[in-house]
Amino acid sequence: MMKIPRCTTVPLSAVLLLAACERGVQYDGPAPYSSHYRPLPSEATILKGATILTGTGERFDDADLVMDDGKIVAVGTDLDENGKVVVDASGKWITPGVIDVHSHLGVYASPRVNAHSDGNEATAPNTAEVWAEHAVWPQDPGFVTALAGGVTALQILPGSANLFGGRGVTLKNVPGQSVQAMKFPGAPHGLKMACGENPKRVYGTRGVAPSTRMGNVAGYRSAWIDADDYRNKLQSSEKGQDEAPKRDLKLETLAGVLDGEILVHNHCYRADEMAIMFDIAKEFGYKITAFHHAVEAYKVADLLRENDTCAAIWADWYGFKMEAFDGIRENAALLDRAGACTVMHSDSAIGIQRLNQESAKVIGAAARVGIDIAPERAVRWFTSNAAKALGIDDVTGTLEPGKMADVTVWSGNPFSVYTLAEKVYIDGALVYERGNDDVNPVTDFTLGTSALHGGAQ
Amino acid sequence: MKRRVYLAAISVLITSTAPAQTIAITDGTVHTVGPNGTLENATVVIENGRIAEIGTDVDVPDGSILINAGGKIVTPGLFSPTGQLGLSEVGAVDGTNDAIQRGDDFSAAFDAADAYNRRSAIIPITRIEGVTRAAITPFADEPDELGNTSRVLSGLASVVQLGDSGDYLTRRGAAVVVNFGEAGSSVAAGSRAAAVQQLRTALTDAREFGQNMDAYDRGDWRELSVSRADLDALVGVLEGESSMIFNANRASDIELIIDLTREFDVNAVIIGGAESWMLADELAAAGVAVIIDGMGNLPGDFDHLNARLETGGLLADAGVRVAFGAGENTHQARNITQSAGNAVANGMGWDDALRAITLAPAEMYGVDSEVGSIEIGKAADLVIWGADPLELTSYPEQVLINGESIPMQSRQTLLRDRYLQTDSDKPPAFRN
Numbered sequence: 001m002m003k004i005p006r007c008t009t010v011p012l013s014a015v016l017l018l019a020a021c022e023r024g025v026q027y028d029g030p031a032p033y034s035s036h037y038r039p040l041p042s043e044a045t046i047l048k049g050a051t052i053l054t055g056t057g058e059r060f061d062d063a064d065l066v067m068d069d070g071k072i073v074a075v076g077t078d079l080d081e082n083g084k085v086v087v088d089a090s091g092k093w094i095t096p097g098v099i100d101v102h103s104h105l106g107v108y109a110s111p112r113v114n115a116h117s118d119g120n121e122a123t124a125p126n127t128a129e130v131w132a133e134h135a136v137w138p139q140d141p142g143f144v145t146a147l148a149g150g151v152t153a154l155q156i157l158p159g160s161a162n163l164f165g166g167r168g169v170t171l172k173n174v175p176g177q178s179v180q181a182m183k184f185p186g187a188p189h190g191l192k193m194a195c196g197e198n199p200k201r202v203y204g205t206r207g208v209a210p211s212t213r214m215g216n217v218a219g220y221r222s223a224w225i226d227a228d229d230y231r232n233k234l235q236s237s238e239k240g241q242d243e244a245p246k247r248d249l250k251l252e253t254l255a256g257v258l259d260g261e262i263l264v265h266n267h268c269y270r271a272d273e274m275a276i277m278f279d280i281a282k283e284f285g286y287k288i289t290a291f292h293h294a295v296e297a298y299k300v301a302d303l304l305r306e307n308d309t310c311a312a313i314w315a316d317w318y319g320f321k322m323e324a325f326d327g328i329r330e331n332a333a334l335l336d337r338a339g340a341c342t343v344m345h346s347d348s349a350i351g352i353q354r355l356n357q358e359s360a361k362v363i364g365a366a367a368r369v370g371i372d373i374a375p376e377r378a379v380r381w382f383t384s385n386a387a388k389a390l391g392i393d394d395v396t397g398t399l400e401p402g403k404m405a406d407v408t409v410w411s412g413n414p415f416s417v418y419t420l421a422e423k424v425y426i427d428g429a430l431v432y433e434r435g436n437d438d439v440n441p442v443t444d445f446t447l448g449t450s451a452l453h454g455g456a457q
Numbered sequence: 458m459k460r461r462v463y464l465a466a467i468s469v470l471i472t473s474t475a476p477a478q479t480i481a482i483t484d485g486t487v488h489t490v491g492p493n494g495t496l497e498n499a500t501v502v503i504e505n506g507r508i509a510e511i512g513t514d515v516d517v518p519d520g521s522i523l524i525n526a527g528g529k530i531v532t533p534g535l536f537s538p539t540g541q542l543g544l545s546e547v548g549a550v551d552g553t554n555d556a557i558q559r560g561d562d563f564s565a566a567f568d569a570a571d572a573y574n575r576r577s578a579i580i581p582i583t584r585i586e587g588v589t590r591a592a593i594t595p596f597a598d599e600p601d602e603l604g605n606t607s608r609v610l611s612g613l614a615s616v617v618q619l620g621d622s623g624d625y626l627t628r629r630g631a632a633v634v635v636n637f638g639e640a641g642s643s644v645a646a647g648s649r650a651a652a653v654q655q656l657r658t659a660l661t662d663a664r665e666f667g668q669n670m671d672a673y674d675r676g677d678w679r680e681l682s683v684s685r686a687d688l689d690a691l692v693g694v695l696e697g698e699s700s701m702i703f704n705a706n707r708a709s710d711i712e713l714i715i716d717l718t719r720e721f722d723v724n725a726v727i728i729g730g731a732e733s734w735m736l737a738d739e740l741a742a743a744g745v746a747v748i749i750d751g752m753g754n755l756p757g758d759f760d761h762l763n764a765r766l767e768t769g770g771l772l773a774d775a776g777v778r779v780a781f782g783a784g785e786n787t788h789q790a791r792n793i794t795q796s797a798g799n800a801v802a803n804g805m806g807w808d809d810a811l812r813a814i815t816l817a818p819a820e821m822y823g824v825d826s827e828v829g830s831i832e833i834g835k836a837a838d839l840v841i842w843g844a845d846p847l848e849l850t851s852y853p854e855q856v857l858i859n860g861e862s863i864p865m866q867s868r869q870t871l872l873r874d875r876y877l878q879t880d881s882d883k884p885p886a887f888r889n
Contacts, residue, residue: 110755111762142755196548252526298876318869319579319788323548328869334876348785349755357795360849367843368852369877417798417849449756450735450763 033133035183037172044068046081047409049090055383059376065094067405071430072075075399075437087423093414095379096398097152097173097406097424100352101265101312102292102345105143106136108178110349110445120159121166125203125210126223126300128191129249132164136179139443142349143175147432147441149353150408150421153184155290155390158192160267161202161217163210165192165404166267167253170390174426175441188263188391190289191253193220195268195277196323205368217276224284227254263289263391264314271299278307280402290389291318292345295327301338310341310389315358329365332381333373343389344381355382360415375415384421404428459698477671479504480562480860482516482839485526488808491815491830494806501531503837504861506623511831524855532811533830533844534589534838534858537793538748538818539702540786542591542618543573543625548788556595558612559605565633565659566686567612569595576627577615581789581867584619586791587846589838590627590828591820592616593701593727599635600729607644609636609652610659613690614702616822618838620858632700632726633690633823638710638760653713659683660721663691668811672854682747700724700821702748706731707760715743726821728782730772731764737775745780746821750794753784769800773809780818781810810847836860 032038045067052060052075064086066073107119118135136156143424146154151173158165168190169181195216204211210219226412230251237244240338256262264281268274268291281288290310293319297304297311304311313335318327335342344359346352359378364375396404405428412419424432433439459545480503487499493511500517502510510516514795519525546553555572558564571591583591594614597607611634616627617630632677636644641652666688672678691697703714706729715736718725727733731741732748740747749768756762772779781796783789797810805813818831828836837860844851 022531110759113758145754225732316789316792318546319784322547325547326872328873330873330877334873338879350752354752354799357799357849360793362850364850364852365873367850369873417795417847418802420802445756 002154005124011116024361033131033396034180035185036178037174037176037183037185038181039070040174040431041431042067042070042405042428042430044084045087045428046079046084047087047089047092047094047407047424048081049088050092050094050409051272051413052094052399053352053376053414054377054400055096055380056057056400057376059392062090064140065089065399065407065426067407068305070405072403072405073401074401083128088315089409091412092422093419094399094428095150095198095199095408095410095414096396097408097426098150098355098382099390099397100146100151100154100346100355100382101290101343101386101389102347102350103146103154103156103352104159104347105146105154105349105352106138107132109137109140110142115181120161122161122202125162125199126164126221126250126365127162127165127222128251128253129160129263129278131169131189132158132167133179133183136169136171136177136182136183138176139442141446142352143173143351143444144441144443146352147173147424148421148434149290150410150414150424151352152406152408152426153390153392153396154187154352154426155190156263157190160194160198161194163194163199163216164223164254167262168192170392172426174431175443186392188261189253189256190263190265190390191257193264193266195273196264197321198267198271204373206386213273217280220280221283224280224286224410225260226250227258228284229442231255231365248449251432252358258284260287262454263389265290265292265389267292269293269295271296275303276301278309289391293324293347295324295331297340298328299326299333301340304335305338308341310343310385311335312343312386312389313347314347315344315361329361330369330371332359332362333355333366333371336381337371341385341388342381343385345386356410356414356419357417359419363408363415375413378415410454479509479518479521480524480837481515481521482524482526482841483517484528484532485531485841486528487531487831488533488811489831490812491832493831498528499531501831501837501839501856503839505858506834506837508831508835508837511685511833524841529846529854530842531831532840532842532846533815534828534840534856535582535587535793535814536780536818537564537588537591537595537783537786537790538780538821539592539782540790541596542583542593542619542787542790543575543577544569544593546574546577546579556593557607558580558595558706559599559601559607562787564595564612564687565607565610565683565690567595568613568630569593569613570615570617570626570629573615573625575621578868580619581864582788582857582869583791584642584858584863585853585865585867585870587794587840587856588619588790589840589856589858590616590618590819590824590870591790592631592822593694594634596634596704597640606782607636609641609645609655610634610687611636611706614822618836618858620861620863623859627827629821630690630693630699631824632702633694634702635704635726635799637703637705637714638707638729639758640704646706649710653717657717658838659687659691660695663688664721665865667692667695667825693721695721697722698823700726700823701862702726702728704728706764707762708732708735708758708763711736711740713744715739715823718745720744730768732763733777734765734768734771735763737772737777741771741776746817747772748780748818748821749796750784751800752783766799768805768806769810769813770803771803771815773813778817778820779813780821794847799859800850801847807847
């Protein structure tokens with residue numbers, strides 16, 4: 001068996017290059033499955049006179065934002081407008097582009113016909129070998145309606161039928177011809193894991209493991225033991241001590257987690273299950289980047305803070321199944337108050353269009369019990385904190401100079417139900433402008449319908 | 458500290474009003490959704506659970522319990538126009554779900570109201586957000602494990618009040634629910650045309666039955682296609698006593714409903730109506746009302762290809778009676794305010810949107826003489842809001858149902874309060 005050639009990689013793309021290296025093939029061009037994303041053309045632009053929430057917790061009133069060469073240049077007052085496209089943004093609010101860490105756009109595309117059901121490889125409880133990006137249909141009209149909701153980046157995850165559902169992919173929300181044309185450059189893969197009712201129901205009703213939460217946990221641990229073994233063999237072979245094992249897609253993904261290159265996104269509702277998952281992570285030496293849905297996260301907010309694990313949650317979903325019975329609207333408020341990384345997510349082609357409104361519900365619920373949450377604080381839930389959960393916070397998620405100019409301009413306070421996203425810039429390019437057919441994308445599927453732009457006009 | 462003061466103020470209200478007492482809400486910005494329009498600095502007097510006086514120059518009866526609204530907004534109680542409140546506790550726990558009848562019975566007469574549980578934990582969660590009345594609607598779903606399927610008719614919808622005392626039913630059997638479009642196709646013989654045929658046959662038989670009831674009861678009439686109970690339910694629709702609710706979204710299905718409405722002279726309400734905006738004028742002319750999901754703008758299936766966010770405004774402007782569902786209409790019935798607010802953001806008038814979550818659904822179910830607006834003689838379902846009721850940062854400060862201040866407490870507020878106590882040394886189970 002051929003030895004694996006050593007490859008020099010940058011951490012974020014290591015997993016992609018590994019595939020090429022392990023076959024002993026050297027490519028001249030980009031690695032297979034890598035990002036082909038190219039920003040749309042942009043001009044140096046100044047947005048003037050807006051209320052600006054930077055995503056860092058700061059708020060500037062009557063301020064300007066300058067973008068150039070696809071990057072944020074400055075936020076401040078009386079900035080130089082020479083040589084720039086000047087946009088009057090008085091009365092508007094500006095935030096970092098909305099980021100959704102939990103979407104199934106493209107893998108459960110509209111129309112939701114069986115032929116588009118590509119999100120759950122529910123044929124075995126461990127399908128860590130599948131990648132969501134291999135099923136993303138870029139013509140899903142939901143990308144455009146999400147854009148009209150201010151969304152500039154999103155993670156597409158496999159579903160939650162399995163203990164290990166496979167790899168998620170982070171995209172720039174610029175509809176392209178292929179998923180590679182949308183992949184967020186340098187973003188790490190996610191690994192979707194799932195606790196609780198879903199895996200045990202899906203497999204238990206077929207009479208195979210897991211059929212209990214005990215079985216779920218045994219399934220995770222057994223898989224990590226295999227992954228650890230595979231990783232040891234890989235490491236020995238790299239040292240020339242042993243032959244390389246045959247490539248195993250499933251174990252490659254899990255080993256990527258143990259190497260810290262793939263981020264764990266763990267669907268988990270109940271507080272007690274999150275506590276168990278932390279022990280499994282401790283046993284095998286990996287980090288849980290985020291619990292998703294986490295309707296009971298408020299019960300273990302301190303535990304989440306101590307483990308530096310984000311909770312990606314809805315504002316108010318509850319009651320649709322037993323493990324969601326204790327959902328409360330104050331979940332995000334209690335997490336944020338405890339200093340845990342709080343993220344507002346959608347898991348919905350409708351919800352993704354309004355992560356600002358979902359956050360507004362939390363602000364209202366918190367106010368009832370005297371917890372005041374300012375807009376500049378709540379905006380972090382769907383911008384900077386979401387970027388952190390996706391491992392892209394060094395390049396997007398705030399309006400700090402040097403970051404990608406991923407920016408949403410709102411008609412007013414984004415926490416008002418009457419406010420709409422008016423302009424969306426991605427890498428400095430105007431990708432969406434409300435009512436402007438010359439700017440806005442239309443998916444192939446939407447052509448010929450009366451409600452162009454997927455209904456977002 | 459702020460919180461304690463606030464809670465103390467509300468507790469005064471809770472202990473001070475019972476149905477028989479005379480109550481006066483003073484200094485409200487009252488959106489009556491009735492002939493009085495919107496009144497500033499207005500007073501609403503409640504006697505025996507009903508609205509006795511409204512105006513800016515009202516004599517408050519001696520001995521009235523006074524609630525000073527402090528200039529805040531007062532609206533009618535909100536009306537959830539569809540969903541399974543009290544019929545479903547936990548979506549995925551079968552034993553708590555009673556809104557679907559499967560099997561061989563042609564289920565025009567399936568009366569889900571008999572399964573209604575007024576003590577459901579979901580009801581306080583919903584009413585503290587301002588919802589005081591709800592239509593409870595049976596619906597069609599996937600076959601069960603034994604292969605029993607839903608039917609073209611799902612049964613009777615009723616209207617309930619969400620208070621703790623008095624009869625929970627505002628109106629039993631206010632409408633018969635029909636499944637058209639993709640839903641109808643899946644429960645009929647694989648074609649939506651089969652669903653139409655079944656309904657037409659049943660209505661034709663019911664008309665025959667209605668005209669020959671005595672002969673039928675004597676046994677001097679041919680056997681009809683559905684049971685006696687179903688015939689009774691359908692006669693109610695044909696005589697205009699109850700409405701017929703059609704689950705439908707595609708424009709072609711809606712055109713068919715308009716035709717059926719004329720053929721059988723029924724009061725039709727469409728639930729879904731994704732493409733209804735394409736037929737706004739025709740719906741207005743036919744007097745067909747529409748319950749829409751104000752946030753559904755994606756082609757979830759081929760019946761929704763032209764779904765859009767402007768539907769509410771376009772229908773209202775054309776003169777169509779509109780109400781808002783909330784997407785998920787049981788646990789999230791409270792989110793009808795979000796649907797209404799988004800409709801306003803997309804072109805609907807604010808007053809039309811408020812009407813769509815109060816009076817319009819009451820009219821659809823024939824209970825508008827009882828609820829839906831703040832008018833003398835109607836039940837005193839009132840909400841005092843901290844701010845604009847359609848804003849999601851806003852919330853009710855007090856809700857009254859039939860003149861009774863409900864406790865502003867739910868299972869969710871109890872959970873919240875338990876986990877707010879972070880300074881306790883004891884585990885949460887001991888924080889009571």
